[in-house]
Amino acid sequence: MAINWFKYSAPTTFYGLAGKLIPWFALSAAILFVVGLYIGFVVAPADAQQGEFYRIIFIHVPSSILSMFLYLIMAGYAALGLIFNTRLSAMMATAIAPTGALFAFISLWTGALWGKPMWGAWWVWDARLTSELILLFLYLGFIALHASIDDPRRADRASALLAIVGSVNVPIIYFSVKWWNTLHQGSTIKFTGTTMHVAMQQAMFIMLVACWLYAIAVVLARVRSIILERERNTVWIAELPEVRS
Amino acid sequence: MKPRQKRFVFIVVAVAALALVVGLVLNALKNNVSLYFTPTQIYNKEAPQGRSFRIGGLVEEGSVKREKDGLTVNFVITDKHKSMPVIYRGILPDLFKEGKGVVAQGKIEADGVMHAEEVLAKHDENYMPPEAADALKKGGAANASAATQAGAPATSPAK
Numbered sequence: 001m002a003i004n005w006f007k008y009s010a011p012t013t014f015y016g017l018a019g020k021l022i023p024w025f026a027l028s029a030a031i032l033f034v035v036g037l038y039i040g041f042v043v044a045p046a047d048a049q050q051g052e053f054y055r056i057i058f059i060h061v062p063s064s065i066l067s068m069f070l071y072l073i074m075a076g077y078a079a080l081g082l083i084f085n086t087r088l089s090a091m092m093a094t095a096i097a098p099t100g101a102l103f104a105f106i107s108l109w110t111g112a113l114w115g116k117p118m119w120g121a122w123w124v125w126d127a128r129l130t131s132e133l134i135l136l137f138l139y140l141g142f143i144a145l146h147a148s149i150d151d152p153r154r155a156d157r158a159s160a161l162l163a164i165v166g167s168v169n170v171p172i173i174y175f176s177v178k179w180w181n182t183l184h185q186g187s188t189i190k191f192t193g194t195t196m197h198v199a200m201q202q203a204m205f206i207m208l209v210a211c212w213l214y215a216i217a218v219v220l221a222r223v224r225s226i227i228l229e230r231e232r233n234t235v236w237i238a239e240l241p242e243v244r245s
Numbered sequence: 246m247k248p249r250q251k252r253f254v255f256i257v258v259a260v261a262a263l264a265l266v267v268g269l270v271l272n273a274l275k276n277n278v279s280l281y282f283t284p285t286q287i288y289n290k291e292a293p294q295g296r297s298f299r300i301g302g303l304v305e306e307g308s309v310k311r312e313k314d315g316l317t318v319n320f321v322i323t324d325k326h327k328s329m330p331v332i333y334r335g336i337l338p339d340l341f342k343e344g345k346g347v348v349a350q351g352k353i354e355a356d357g358v359m360h361a362e363e364v365l366a367k368h369d370e371n372y373m374p375p376e377a378a379d380a381l382k383k384g385g386a387a388n389a390s391a392a393t394q395a396g397a398p399a400t401s402p403a404k
Contacts, residue, residue: 048378049340049368057372083252120338120365124348126280164256168264172271179271181279181301183348185370197373 011088011227012236018220025217032210040203056114057200061188062208064107066215067135068170070100074142075167078160088223090156091230093163094146095223099215101139108132119183127176128184131169138166152230281348284327300329300359301348301367309343322347322359329353333361340366 008014040058047054074096081089111129112122123129142159149155177186188196189204196204231237238244246254271278281301282292292298300322308321317334320343331349341347346367351359373381 045374047372048375049345050372054372079256082256083249085249118338118340118366118368120341121363124280124365127278164260165263167260168267172267179278180275181281181283183280183301183365183367185368188370188372196371197377200372 009086009088011091011231014088015224015227018224022217022220022224025213025220029210029213029217032206032213036203036206036210039199039206044199044203045197050118053114053117056110057188058203058207060107060110060114061204062211063103063110064132065189065208066211067100067104067107067132068173070096070103070215071135071138071163071170072167074100075163078156078163081156082160082164087230088227090153090160091223091226092219093142093160094156095219095226097139097142097146098222099218101136101143103211103215104132104136104139108136121183124183126182126184127180128173128182131173131176134169135166135173138162138169142166283324284322284329285324287329287353288327295352297350297352297362299348299350300331301346302329304341304343304345304347306343322349329359330357331359331361331364333364335364337364338366340368342366 008017036058041055044055044058046052074093077089077093077096080086081093108129111132115124116122142162145162146155146159149158174187176182177184228237228243276291281299284300284302286292287300292300302322302324305321305323305328308319310319311317312319316336317332318337319330319332321328321330323329331351333349333351341364346369348365348367349359349361350363351361353359
Protein backbone atom coordinates (compact mmCIF):
# COMPACT_ATOMS: atom_id res chain seq x y z
CA MET A 1 0.00 0.00 0.00
CA ALA A 2 1.48 3.28 -1.03
CA ILE A 3 0.63 6.23 1.11
CA ASN A 4 0.62 9.52 -0.68
CA TRP A 5 2.58 11.62 1.83
CA PHE A 6 2.21 14.75 -0.21
CA LYS A 7 -1.50 14.55 0.35
CA TYR A 8 -0.85 15.50 3.98
CA SER A 9 1.34 18.44 3.10
CA ALA A 10 -1.85 20.28 2.16
CA PRO A 11 -3.54 22.13 5.06
CA THR A 12 -6.91 20.80 3.90
CA THR A 13 -6.10 17.17 4.64
CA PHE A 14 -3.62 17.78 7.44
CA TYR A 15 -6.23 19.66 9.44
CA GLY A 16 -8.37 16.54 9.75
CA LEU A 17 -5.43 14.20 10.34
CA ALA A 18 -4.05 16.41 13.12
CA GLY A 19 -7.45 16.55 14.75
CA LYS A 20 -7.59 12.75 14.87
CA LEU A 21 -4.04 12.39 16.24
CA ILE A 22 -4.14 14.99 19.03
CA PRO A 23 -6.12 12.96 21.64
CA TRP A 24 -3.76 9.97 21.28
CA PHE A 25 -0.63 12.04 21.74
CA ALA A 26 -2.13 14.03 24.61
CA LEU A 27 -3.38 10.95 26.45
CA SER A 28 -0.14 8.98 26.14
CA ALA A 29 1.84 12.07 27.17
CA ALA A 30 -0.29 12.43 30.31
CA ILE A 31 0.17 8.75 31.24
CA LEU A 32 3.92 8.81 30.63
CA PHE A 33 4.34 12.04 32.63
CA VAL A 34 2.73 10.35 35.63
CA VAL A 35 4.81 7.16 35.22
CA GLY A 36 8.03 9.08 34.58
CA LEU A 37 7.57 11.41 37.55
CA TYR A 38 6.69 8.45 39.77
CA ILE A 39 9.84 6.54 38.83
CA GLY A 40 11.92 9.70 39.02
CA PHE A 41 10.73 10.91 42.41
CA VAL A 42 9.82 7.65 44.18
CA VAL A 43 11.56 4.65 42.62
CA ALA A 44 14.93 6.07 41.56
CA PRO A 45 17.54 6.13 44.35
CA ALA A 46 19.10 9.31 45.72
CA ASP A 47 22.40 10.36 44.19
CA ALA A 48 25.67 9.68 46.01
CA GLN A 49 26.88 13.28 45.72
CA GLN A 50 23.77 15.39 45.39
CA GLY A 51 21.22 13.45 47.44
CA GLU A 52 17.65 14.30 46.50
CA PHE A 53 18.51 17.54 44.75
CA TYR A 54 19.53 15.84 41.52
CA ARG A 55 15.91 14.76 40.85
CA ILE A 56 15.17 17.99 39.04
CA ILE A 57 17.26 16.43 36.26
CA PHE A 58 14.16 14.49 35.18
CA ILE A 59 12.54 17.75 34.15
CA HIS A 60 15.66 19.75 33.34
CA VAL A 61 17.32 17.41 30.84
CA PRO A 62 14.23 16.39 28.80
CA SER A 63 13.18 20.03 28.44
CA SER A 64 16.70 21.05 27.40
CA ILE A 65 16.81 18.28 24.80
CA LEU A 66 13.36 19.26 23.53
CA SER A 67 14.26 22.95 23.34
CA MET A 68 17.21 22.14 21.08
CA PHE A 69 15.51 19.51 18.92
CA LEU A 70 12.37 21.61 18.47
CA TYR A 71 14.52 24.47 17.27
CA LEU A 72 16.13 22.28 14.62
CA ILE A 73 12.72 20.97 13.56
CA MET A 74 11.35 24.51 13.43
CA ALA A 75 14.32 25.66 11.33
CA GLY A 76 13.83 22.59 9.12
CA TYR A 77 10.18 23.44 8.51
CA ALA A 78 11.12 27.06 7.91
CA ALA A 79 13.69 25.96 5.31
CA LEU A 80 11.15 23.65 3.64
CA GLY A 81 8.75 26.57 3.49
CA LEU A 82 11.34 28.80 1.86
CA ILE A 83 12.48 26.17 -0.64
CA PHE A 84 9.19 24.60 -1.72
CA ASN A 85 6.92 27.52 -0.93
CA THR A 86 4.51 25.21 0.87
CA ARG A 87 1.96 26.82 3.13
CA LEU A 88 1.88 24.13 5.78
CA SER A 89 5.64 24.12 6.48
CA ALA A 90 5.65 27.74 7.52
CA MET A 91 2.54 27.18 9.64
CA MET A 92 4.30 24.27 11.38
CA ALA A 93 7.35 26.42 12.10
CA THR A 94 5.13 29.10 13.60
CA ALA A 95 3.28 26.47 15.64
CA ILE A 96 6.49 24.97 17.08
CA ALA A 97 8.04 28.24 18.26
CA PRO A 98 5.98 28.84 21.44
CA THR A 99 6.45 25.24 22.63
CA GLY A 100 10.18 25.44 21.97
CA ALA A 101 10.37 28.72 23.86
CA LEU A 102 8.47 27.14 26.75
CA PHE A 103 10.93 24.25 26.97
CA ALA A 104 13.94 26.58 26.74
CA PHE A 105 12.44 28.62 29.58
CA ILE A 106 11.77 25.53 31.72
CA SER A 107 15.31 24.37 31.06
CA LEU A 108 16.78 27.68 32.26
CA TRP A 109 14.38 27.94 35.18
CA THR A 110 14.94 24.41 36.53
CA GLY A 111 18.65 24.86 35.89
CA ALA A 112 18.68 27.93 38.12
CA LEU A 113 16.74 26.09 40.82
CA TRP A 114 19.25 23.27 40.59
CA GLY A 115 22.29 25.52 40.42
CA LYS A 116 21.63 27.44 43.61
CA PRO A 117 21.77 24.49 46.06
CA MET A 118 24.45 22.53 44.17
CA TRP A 119 26.83 25.03 42.60
CA GLY A 120 26.07 27.88 44.93
CA ALA A 121 24.79 30.24 42.21
CA TRP A 122 21.50 30.76 40.38
CA TRP A 123 23.27 31.80 37.26
CA VAL A 124 26.79 32.02 35.85
CA TRP A 125 27.75 33.32 32.45
CA ASP A 126 29.28 30.10 31.27
CA ALA A 127 29.03 28.95 27.66
CA ARG A 128 26.29 26.35 28.23
CA LEU A 129 23.96 28.65 30.15
CA THR A 130 24.55 31.63 27.91
CA SER A 131 23.98 29.74 24.66
CA GLU A 132 20.75 28.24 26.03
CA LEU A 133 19.62 31.77 26.95
CA ILE A 134 20.39 32.84 23.38
CA LEU A 135 18.21 29.94 22.20
CA LEU A 136 15.31 31.31 24.24
CA PHE A 137 15.88 34.76 22.71
CA LEU A 138 15.97 33.21 19.21
CA TYR A 139 12.57 31.62 19.84
CA LEU A 140 11.18 34.89 21.18
CA GLY A 141 12.74 36.78 18.27
CA PHE A 142 11.14 34.37 15.80
CA ILE A 143 7.73 34.82 17.41
CA ALA A 144 8.10 38.60 17.60
CA LEU A 145 9.35 38.96 14.03
CA HIS A 146 6.53 36.82 12.69
CA ALA A 147 3.97 38.83 14.64
CA SER A 148 5.36 42.18 13.54
CA ILE A 149 4.74 41.67 9.81
CA ASP A 150 1.11 41.86 8.73
CA ASP A 151 1.28 39.88 5.50
CA PRO A 152 1.58 36.23 6.66
CA ARG A 153 3.56 35.06 3.62
CA ARG A 154 6.16 37.80 4.06
CA ALA A 155 6.22 37.14 7.80
CA ASP A 156 6.91 33.47 7.03
CA ARG A 157 9.86 34.28 4.81
CA ALA A 158 11.46 36.79 7.17
CA SER A 159 11.12 34.63 10.26
CA ALA A 160 12.25 31.52 8.34
CA LEU A 161 15.52 33.26 7.64
CA LEU A 162 15.96 34.07 11.33
CA ALA A 163 15.18 30.46 12.29
CA ILE A 164 17.70 29.06 9.81
CA VAL A 165 20.45 31.46 10.85
CA GLY A 166 19.80 30.71 14.51
CA SER A 167 20.18 26.96 14.03
CA VAL A 168 23.95 27.49 14.19
CA ASN A 169 23.46 28.01 17.92
CA VAL A 170 22.17 24.49 18.59
CA PRO A 171 25.44 22.57 18.12
CA ILE A 172 27.15 25.30 20.16
CA ILE A 173 24.82 24.57 23.08
CA TYR A 174 25.43 20.85 22.82
CA PHE A 175 29.20 20.98 22.51
CA SER A 176 29.77 24.01 24.76
CA VAL A 177 30.64 21.81 27.74
CA LYS A 178 33.27 20.05 25.64
CA TRP A 179 34.81 22.99 23.84
CA TRP A 180 35.20 25.35 26.76
CA ASN A 181 35.67 25.34 30.51
CA THR A 182 32.20 25.62 32.00
CA LEU A 183 30.67 25.31 35.42
CA HIS A 184 27.96 23.16 33.87
CA GLN A 185 28.88 19.46 33.95
CA GLY A 186 29.36 17.43 30.79
CA SER A 187 26.54 15.58 29.04
CA THR A 188 25.14 12.62 30.93
CA ILE A 189 23.47 11.27 27.82
CA LYS A 190 26.10 11.07 25.12
CA PHE A 191 25.95 9.65 21.63
CA THR A 192 27.90 6.69 22.99
CA GLY A 193 25.50 5.91 25.84
CA THR A 194 25.05 7.08 29.38
CA THR A 195 26.60 6.54 32.79
CA MET A 196 23.50 6.52 34.91
CA HIS A 197 21.80 4.17 37.31
CA VAL A 198 19.14 2.04 35.56
CA ALA A 199 16.08 3.46 37.36
CA MET A 200 17.39 6.99 36.75
CA GLN A 201 17.82 6.16 33.07
CA GLN A 202 14.29 4.81 32.83
CA ALA A 203 12.78 7.87 34.48
CA MET A 204 14.77 10.17 32.21
CA PHE A 205 13.83 8.25 29.08
CA ILE A 206 10.12 8.10 29.95
CA MET A 207 10.07 11.80 30.76
CA LEU A 208 11.79 12.52 27.46
CA VAL A 209 9.19 10.53 25.50
CA ALA A 210 6.40 12.20 27.49
CA CYS A 211 7.80 15.64 26.62
CA TRP A 212 7.95 14.69 22.95
CA LEU A 213 4.35 13.46 22.94
CA TYR A 214 3.20 16.59 24.74
CA ALA A 215 5.10 18.78 22.30
CA ILE A 216 3.58 16.99 19.29
CA ALA A 217 0.07 17.25 20.75
CA VAL A 218 0.23 20.98 21.45
CA VAL A 219 1.98 21.77 18.16
CA LEU A 220 -0.72 19.91 16.22
CA ALA A 221 -3.43 21.72 18.16
CA ARG A 222 -1.73 25.03 17.50
CA VAL A 223 -1.21 24.37 13.82
CA ARG A 224 -4.92 23.54 13.48
CA SER A 225 -5.88 26.94 14.79
CA ILE A 226 -3.28 28.59 12.56
CA ILE A 227 -4.77 26.77 9.56
CA LEU A 228 -8.26 27.92 10.52
CA GLU A 229 -7.08 31.49 10.92
CA ARG A 230 -5.08 31.69 7.71
CA GLU A 231 -7.50 29.85 5.45
CA ARG A 232 -10.64 31.39 6.94
CA ASN A 233 -11.80 32.73 3.58
CA THR A 234 -11.67 29.38 1.80
CA VAL A 235 -14.61 27.19 0.91
CA TRP A 236 -13.36 24.06 2.68
CA ILE A 237 -13.18 25.86 6.00
CA ALA A 238 -16.66 27.23 5.56
CA GLU A 239 -17.87 23.67 4.94
CA LEU A 240 -16.26 22.17 8.06
CA PRO A 241 -18.96 20.81 10.37
CA GLU A 242 -17.46 22.60 13.41
CA VAL A 243 -17.41 25.90 11.51
CA ARG A 244 -20.88 25.59 9.97
CA SER A 245 -22.74 24.95 13.16
CA MET B 246 18.36 24.56 -11.99
CA LYS B 247 14.82 25.05 -10.90
CA PRO B 248 14.19 28.00 -8.61
CA ARG B 249 13.55 25.70 -5.66
CA GLN B 250 16.85 23.89 -6.17
CA LYS B 251 18.56 27.27 -6.32
CA ARG B 252 16.95 28.27 -3.03
CA PHE B 253 18.01 24.97 -1.48
CA VAL B 254 21.64 25.38 -2.53
CA PHE B 255 21.59 28.99 -1.36
CA ILE B 256 20.34 28.04 2.11
CA VAL B 257 22.87 25.21 2.48
CA VAL B 258 25.77 27.40 1.39
CA ALA B 259 24.64 30.31 3.57
CA VAL B 260 24.31 28.14 6.70
CA ALA B 261 27.68 26.51 6.05
CA ALA B 262 29.34 29.91 5.59
CA LEU B 263 27.66 31.25 8.71
CA ALA B 264 28.75 28.22 10.74
CA LEU B 265 32.31 28.76 9.58
CA VAL B 266 32.23 32.44 10.56
CA VAL B 267 30.75 31.69 13.98
CA GLY B 268 33.29 28.91 14.46
CA LEU B 269 36.20 31.22 13.68
CA VAL B 270 34.86 33.96 15.94
CA LEU B 271 34.34 31.58 18.84
CA ASN B 272 37.77 30.09 18.33
CA ALA B 273 39.30 33.55 18.44
CA LEU B 274 37.38 34.34 21.63
CA LYS B 275 38.24 31.01 23.20
CA ASN B 276 39.70 32.47 26.38
CA ASN B 277 36.78 34.84 26.83
CA VAL B 278 34.17 32.13 26.35
CA SER B 279 35.74 29.79 28.89
CA LEU B 280 34.41 30.38 32.37
CA TYR B 281 37.69 29.86 34.20
CA PHE B 282 41.43 29.42 33.88
CA THR B 283 43.22 26.28 35.03
CA PRO B 284 46.20 26.49 37.41
CA THR B 285 48.47 25.50 34.50
CA GLN B 286 47.20 28.45 32.45
CA ILE B 287 47.85 30.77 35.39
CA TYR B 288 51.36 29.35 35.74
CA ASN B 289 51.92 30.04 32.04
CA LYS B 290 50.73 33.63 32.60
CA GLU B 291 47.71 33.20 30.32
CA ALA B 292 45.38 34.48 33.03
CA PRO B 293 44.78 38.22 33.47
CA GLN B 294 47.25 39.90 35.80
CA GLY B 295 46.22 42.21 38.61
CA ARG B 296 42.49 41.85 38.22
CA SER B 297 39.74 39.49 39.24
CA PHE B 298 39.19 36.28 37.28
CA ARG B 299 37.96 32.72 37.82
CA ILE B 300 40.08 29.69 38.47
CA GLY B 301 38.80 26.13 38.19
CA GLY B 302 40.04 22.67 39.07
CA LEU B 303 39.87 20.13 41.84
CA VAL B 304 40.20 20.81 45.55
CA GLU B 305 43.46 19.10 46.48
CA GLU B 306 43.09 16.20 48.91
CA GLY B 307 44.06 17.17 52.43
CA SER B 308 44.46 20.86 51.60
CA VAL B 309 41.30 22.29 53.20
CA LYS B 310 42.05 24.12 56.43
CA ARG B 311 39.58 26.20 58.39
CA GLU B 312 40.78 29.09 60.48
CA LYS B 313 39.64 29.67 64.06
CA ASP B 314 36.88 32.11 63.11
CA GLY B 315 35.14 29.18 61.39
CA LEU B 316 34.42 31.22 58.28
CA THR B 317 37.79 31.62 56.61
CA VAL B 318 38.92 28.62 54.58
CA ASN B 319 42.28 27.88 53.00
CA PHE B 320 42.53 25.30 50.26
CA VAL B 321 44.47 24.48 47.12
CA ILE B 322 43.00 24.20 43.62
CA THR B 323 44.87 21.78 41.40
CA ASP B 324 44.65 20.43 37.88
CA LYS B 325 47.09 17.60 38.72
CA HIS B 326 49.97 19.49 37.10
CA LYS B 327 50.04 22.84 38.83
CA SER B 328 48.18 24.12 41.85
CA MET B 329 47.07 27.42 43.32
CA PRO B 330 46.42 28.24 46.99
CA VAL B 331 43.12 29.99 47.67
CA ILE B 332 41.80 31.82 50.71
CA TYR B 333 38.07 32.44 51.04
CA ARG B 334 35.90 33.95 53.73
CA GLY B 335 32.26 32.95 53.46
CA ILE B 336 29.84 30.09 53.18
CA LEU B 337 30.89 27.25 50.90
CA PRO B 338 28.39 25.35 48.73
CA ASP B 339 27.29 21.93 50.03
CA LEU B 340 29.12 20.07 47.29
CA PHE B 341 32.48 21.64 48.16
CA LYS B 342 34.68 18.65 49.00
CA GLU B 343 38.28 17.56 48.73
CA GLY B 344 38.94 15.89 45.41
CA LYS B 345 35.84 17.46 43.82
CA GLY B 346 35.49 20.21 41.23
CA VAL B 347 35.48 23.86 42.22
CA VAL B 348 35.44 27.28 40.55
CA ALA B 349 36.63 30.31 42.51
CA GLN B 350 36.56 33.97 41.51
CA GLY B 351 39.07 36.39 42.93
CA LYS B 352 42.38 38.15 42.56
CA ILE B 353 45.90 36.85 43.09
CA GLU B 354 47.48 39.19 45.61
CA ALA B 355 51.17 39.91 46.20
CA ASP B 356 51.41 36.91 48.54
CA GLY B 357 50.77 34.59 45.57
CA VAL B 358 47.47 33.43 47.04
CA MET B 359 44.14 33.87 45.33
CA HIS B 360 41.79 35.85 47.55
CA ALA B 361 38.41 34.53 46.44
CA GLU B 362 35.18 36.51 46.59
CA GLU B 363 33.04 33.63 45.38
CA VAL B 364 33.46 29.85 45.45
CA LEU B 365 31.21 27.59 43.38
CA ALA B 366 31.11 23.81 43.34
CA LYS B 367 31.30 21.96 40.05
CA HIS B 368 29.86 18.46 40.05
CA ASP B 369 30.33 15.75 37.43
CA GLU B 370 27.80 14.20 35.08
CA ASN B 371 27.68 10.79 36.80
CA TYR B 372 24.66 9.97 38.89
CA MET B 373 24.50 6.84 41.01
CA PRO B 374 23.13 5.68 44.36
CA PRO B 375 25.49 5.91 47.39
CA GLU B 376 25.95 2.11 47.56
CA ALA B 377 27.21 2.01 43.98
CA ALA B 378 29.55 4.93 44.64
CA ASP B 379 30.96 3.14 47.72
CA ALA B 380 31.45 -0.04 45.73
CA LEU B 381 33.31 1.88 43.05
CA LYS B 382 35.49 3.57 45.64
CA LYS B 383 36.35 0.38 47.52
CA GLY B 384 36.72 -1.98 44.60
CA GLY B 385 38.38 0.36 42.16
CA ALA B 386 38.03 -0.20 38.45
CA ALA B 387 38.49 -3.97 38.70
CA ASN B 388 35.41 -4.54 40.79
CA ALA B 389 33.39 -1.86 39.09
CA SER B 390 31.66 -4.43 36.92
CA ALA B 391 30.30 -6.17 40.03
CA ALA B 392 28.81 -2.88 41.16
CA THR B 393 27.33 -2.45 37.71
CA GLN B 394 25.42 -5.68 38.09
CA ALA B 395 24.21 -4.54 41.49
CA GLY B 396 22.45 -1.67 39.77
CA ALA B 397 25.13 0.91 39.12
CA PRO B 398 25.84 2.58 35.76
CA ALA B 399 25.73 0.15 32.91
CA THR B 400 28.55 1.52 30.81
CA SER B 401 32.21 2.54 30.75
CA PRO B 402 34.47 1.75 33.71
CA ALA B 403 34.81 4.26 36.50
CA LYS B 404 37.23 7.11 36.07
